[in-house]
Amino acid sequence: MKKAAGKNKAGAEKPGKRPFLSDIKTLRARARRHMDQGAVTEGYSADRDTVVRILNEALATEIVCVLRYRRHHFMAAGIHAQAVAAEFLEHANEEQAHADQIAGRITQLGGEPNFSPEGLSSRSHSEYVEGTTLVDMIQEDLVAERVAIESYSEIIRYLGNDDPTTRRLMESILAMEEEHADDLKTLLETLAT
Ligand SMILES: [Fe+2]
């Protein structure tokens, strides 16, 4: 017993040209198939495994940034650099929020967020550098932000129109990494005077 639903009306499509929208019957039938995949529909055109892998690398990057900023926060507080310590804490909390957003998107895509400490620093794009002096710490954080800016820009270009939701998420995170880099540059300039 074959149902007519889900079939395209004859003559609706010209060869080599995609219609702007699928007809309603097709859309509804497609949405009912593979419901276990939640937000991922047949119209999802990105390579899901690659997107999940890339997002897990971004997640590792954010976690490493949280750890580095938190260490820097306590170290700066120890040497009575309260304004810098406060800035580090603010960044640490924002990186934590990024990690949570990325982990949430990974599960939406049917993947598993990798929070394992095993291999964390090799999955991460940025490095965990402790730094000794205040200037050292700020410089290392600036390097890490610049690494994140480069790699997230690449992720955004890779995603293009294939996964606009993940792309928009990464665009909003990228904007904040750029703010972080700018904050650190200002801190370095202030300390130099
Ligand atoms: Fe971040």
Ligand SMILES: [Fe+2]
């Ligand atoms: Fe950042």
